[in-house]
Amino acid sequence: MFEAYQLPPPPIVLDAAIGLWRRGLLQQDLLATTARVLEGFVLGSIVAIALATVTGLSARAERALEPTLQALRTVPTLAWAPLLLLWLGIDEPPKVALVAIGAFFPVYVSLVAGITGVDRKLVEVAQVFDLARGEIARRVILPAALPDLLTGMRLGATQAWLFVVVAEFFGSSRGLGFRLTDSQQSTRVDFMFVAIVALAILGKLTDTLIRVVERRVLRWRDTIGVARR
Amino acid sequence: MSRPLIIRELRKRYGDRPVLGGLDVEIAPSEIVAIVGPSGCGKSTVLRLVAGLDTRYHGEIRVGDETICGPHPAVGLVFQEPRLFPWLDVAGNVAFGLHERSSPRAADLVRAALAAVDLAPFGTALPKELSGGMAQRVALARSLVVEPQVLLLDEPFNALDAFTRMRLQDHLLAAWARYRPTLVLVTHDLDEAVYLADRVLVLGERPGRVIDVIPVATPRPRDRRDPALAALRVALLEAVHLERTTAAVA
Numbered sequence: 001m002f003e004a005y006q007l008p009p010p011p012i013v014l015d016a017a018i019g020l021w022r023r024g025l026l027q028q029d030l031l032a033t034t035a036r037v038l039e040g041f042v043l044g045s046i047v048a049i050a051l052a053t054v055t056g057l058s059a060r061a062e063r064a065l066e067p068t069l070q071a072l073r074t075v076p077t078l079a080w081a082p083l084l085l086l087w088l089g090i091d092e093p094p095k096v097a098l099v100a101i102g103a104f105f106p107v108y109v110s111l112v113a114g115i116t117g118v119d120r121k122l123v124e125v126a127q128v129f130d131l132a133r134g135e136i137a138r139r140v141i142l143p144a145a146l147p148d149l150l151t152g153m154r155l156g157a158t159q160a161w162l163f164v165v166v167a168e169f170f171g172s173s174r175g176l177g178f179r180l181t182d183s184q185q186s187t188r189v190d191f192m193f194v195a196i197v198a199l200a201i202l203g204k205l206t207d208t209l210i211r212v213v214e215r216r217v218l219r220w221r222d223t224i225g226v227a228r229r
Numbered sequence: 230m231s232r233p234l235i236i237r238e239l240r241k242r243y244g245d246r247p248v249l250g251g252l253d254v255e256i257a258p259s260e261i262v263a264i265v266g267p268s269g270c271g272k273s274t275v276l277r278l279v280a281g282l283d284t285r286y287h288g289e290i291r292v293g294d295e296t297i298c299g300p301h302p303a304v305g306l307v308f309q310e311p312r313l314f315p316w317l318d319v320a321g322n323v324a325f326g327l328h329e330r331s332s333p334r335a336a337d338l339v340r341a342a343l344a345a346v347d348l349a350p351f352g353t354a355l356p357k358e359l360s361g362g363m364a365q366r367v368a369l370a371r372s373l374v375v376e377p378q379v380l381l382l383d384e385p386f387n388a389l390d391a392f393t394r395m396r397l398q399d400h401l402l403a404a405w406a407r408y409r410p411t412l413v414l415v416t417h418d419l420d421e422a423v424y425l426a427d428r429v430l431v432l433g434e435r436p437g438r439v440i441d442v443i444p445v446a447t448p449r450p451r452d453r454r455d456p457a458l459a460a461l462r463v464a465l466l467e468a469v470h471l472e473r474t475t476a477a478v479a
């Protein structure tokens with residue numbers, strides 16, 4: 001169906017990977033992409049947690065911000081790219097910003113859902129102890145919403161890997177996304193497969209890492225999921 | 230330490246349905262008062278108002294000479310369900326209402342409170358590992374550790390089987406003897422009311438108000454088989470039942 005140059009067999013891809021590694025290019029790509037994902041993911045998550053805490057806890061903030069955020073959420077990823085390039089130049093900032101946007105929405109949406117879904121009965125316990133609103137938020141509502149936050153962060157990490165590839169399609173000189181487009185132009189399908197396999201491995205690693213954290217942090221949960229995993 | 234709870238002309242309505250129609254009660258320091266009455270007579274509402282969870286009412290609620298209009302550190306409430314925080318271990322749950330939770334003094338208070346409900350070895354257990362009765366004892370310890378002057382209990386042993394319930398009643402008495410709060414217990418279990426209380430208030434059908442007061446003079450420790458308690462239970466049953474029939478006729 002496909003010629004070997006279109007769909008190279010695994011040994012050829014492995015050879016290509018070794019070749020890229022020897023020339024120092026694979027390390028460079030992995031490092032660049034991972035750094036962008038990490039920075040963007042952390043940035044997007046922090047902003048998402050801050051905003052979700054505000055809109056989740058305050059009805060007034062929710063009325064003010066929620067419609068705008070919901071509208072922004074429907075904007076396709078690629079639509080942001082030209083604007084970010086114009087605003088932030090062609091260097092690292094627009095790429096990190098795009099990844100941050102990708103990570104932001106899953107984290108934000110999950111945490112808001114988690115906060116608004118907190119059992120009123122637990123909040124009442126804190127009220128009886130005469131805790132201030134901030135105390136209640138910190139000691140009851142956020143811990144209760146933690147499972148949803150972690151779910152959001154897992155989805156956010158997946159999004160971050162997705163968005164970094166898109167970001168690297170535009171005006172970059174290193175990274176796995178750059179390797180894909182660059183190899184497409186030079187028809188080095190074997191290099192393209194190296195990039196794709198690397199992305200798959202990194203994505204899976206991130207997900208596993210967050211799940212490990214999740215399992216440790218949510219040890220207290222009394223659900224069938226805990227026993228099964 | 231303990232202070233009286235004074236309720237005067239307490240009225241409350243949900244929309245245009247009156248729930249409490251002028252409740253008058255005066256509860257002495259360290260007294261144990263049980264409130265019984267038909268369901269929907271506003272028993273639990275009284276506790277929610279005194280605990281400050283609902284501040285829209287008419288009348289007066291005072292602890293000592295302080296008027297209650299909102300949650301107050303002197304007033305504790307144990308709910309029907311344990312309502313433990315699942316992410317905190319037992320000691321963390323008990324310490325929840327304390328101010329300096331990481332101080333050695335707090336650790337001592339927590340240990341004492343857990344000992345008072347006979348759960349000393351369970352400080353590091355998670356709520357999901359506890360039975361229903363144990364969880365409710367943790368909830369009791371969590372309320373007691375801050376040494377409230379008034380402790381309210383809203384049908385706290387409702388969900389438990391008869392044996393566990395009797396054990397918990399004795400746990401409650403032991404803990405009360407240690408902390409001596411003024412205690413108000415809402416219950417629908419007449420045996421429980423007679424066994425625990427110094428006085429039993431009978432509330433009438435909605436809108437609730439006190440229609441009868443039955444004092445229990447038997448000294449503690451009481452024997453559940455005591456014929457005097459059985460006689461009081463009959464009197465209580467008649468008081469509740471009488472209210473039912475007159476309400477039905479009216």
